[in-house]
Amino acid sequence: MTTTTKTADATTAPTAGETVLDARGVTMRFGGLTAVRDVNLTVNSGEIVGLIGPNGAGKTTFFNCLTGLYVPTEGEVRYKGKVLPPTSYKVTDAGIARTFQNIRLFHNMTVLENVLVGRHTRMKQGLWSALLRLPGFKKAEAEATDRAMELLEFIGLQDKAQHLAKNLPYGEQRKLEIARALASDPGLILLDEPTAGMNPQETRAAEELIFAIRDMGIAVLVIEHDMRFIFNLCDRVAVLVQGQKLIEGDSDTVQSDERVIAAYLGEPVADDAPAAEAPSEETPAKDAPAEAAPAEDAPAKEAPSEDEAADDEASEDAPETPEAPADEAPAAGETSEDTTHDPASGKENDA
Numbered sequence: 001m002t003t004t005t006k007t008a009d010a011t012t013a014p015t016a017g018e019t020v021l022d023a024r025g026v027t028m029r030f031g032g033l034t035a036v037r038d039v040n041l042t043v044n045s046g047e048i049v050g051l052i053g054p055n056g057a058g059k060t061t062f063f064n065c066l067t068g069l070y071v072p073t074e075g076e077v078r079y080k081g082k083v084l085p086p087t088s089y090k091v092t093d094a095g096i097a098r099t100f101q102n103i104r105l106f107h108n109m110t111v112l113e114n115v116l117v118g119r120h121t122r123m124k125q126g127l128w129s130a131l132l133r134l135p136g137f138k139k140a141e142a143e144a145t146d147r148a149m150e151l152l153e154f155i156g157l158q159d160k161a162q163h164l165a166k167n168l169p170y171g172e173q174r175k176l177e178i179a180r181a182l183a184s185d186p187g188l189i190l191l192d193e194p195t196a197g198m199n200p201q202e203t204r205a206a207e208e209l210i211f212a213i214r215d216m217g218i219a220v221l222v223i224e225h226d227m228r229f230i231f232n233l234c235d236r237v238a239v240l241v242q243g244q245k246l247i248e249g250d251s252d253t254v255q256s257d258e259r260v261i262a263a264y265l266g267e268p269v270a271d272d273a274p275a276a277e278a279p280s281e282e283t284p285a286k287d288a289p290a291e292a293a294p295a296e297d298a299p300a301k302e303a304p305s306e307d308e309a310a311d312d313e314a315s316e317d318a319p320e321t322p323e324a325p326a327d328e329a330p331a332a333g334e335t336s337e338d339t340t341h342d343p344a345s346g347k348e349n350d351a
């Protein structure tokens, strides 16, 4: 299936069902700075939930708490009723997949190989089986390839399966990241700014792709700065400001909330709103509501050049795929999100 031949819209949305993700009282401190404070959020099956907020509001930090990259200082995250394991690899295995704010593909691997990397969590063959290429491994490998090709068809990249990932246009690289995340057969996918750097046509295609993912039965939690995109896409939207959840509701409710407008325009908000708190030592330093673009005018971020993308890769998150070749993968030891945070020290555990 491709997004061009099989797209969905809100009218085909399945009814929201069981709670898939249940985050309660999630707080994340880095030393004296509280990046996320006492945030509750649920995502139900059949839902697309948006997470918005000004730069530095704590959105990515919250995502990291949901995916085992950080262990929250306080609070608990459950996936389908079970407390999440403390490492990203196990979280992926449990059924949560994610993409990252900055594209993190294996640039010198083919498109197909990138998707296969995401598939490895579902391959149960051992090392010897792989080394000796036993029949069980060959069968699993063939099945993984079939599934990867299905996913490439789903995102419309089947004809580029043998292309190197680095040669794809930017929008297609973003789609490939999504296919790689889908390869682990998640029940919930977290998308961190999936349309960053996309032109309007690509953004529209991304919207259709996300509806199609939801229609496959996968719950979606998405961070995005493009307000038009988010309010069109999401069943519910939660707004983070200075690490706290300011409001949560449907698009109409959130769009018309004066505190949300104020947060995005950088105006003072009401006394009872978290954003109105006087900055303290624990206030995230990066909060800059005044810099956030007003809702519908928010321009898409510019696509990075190849060099910038390479820099991003080096400084971004480590792969969810510990088995990936070291020379291809973003260097785990150099990254900030490949590890799990030790709340007390700001140090991170191996993911």
Ligand SMILES: Nc1ncnc2c1ncn2[C@@H]1O[C@H](COP(=O)(O)OP(=O)(O)OP(=O)(O)O)[C@@H](O)[C@H]1O
Pocket: 030, 033, 034, 035, 053, 054, 055, 056, 057, 058, 059, 060, 061, 062, 101, 284, 285, 286, 287, 336, 346
């Ligand atoms: N590993 C870390 N160590 C210390 N501070 C951090 C760390 N990660 C994030 N922060 C701080 O936490 C706050 C929230 O950052 P975060 O990246 O989660 O915000 P965000 O809402 O995702 O921002 P943006 O929209 O710009 O991506 C910021 O003040 C940031 O500087």
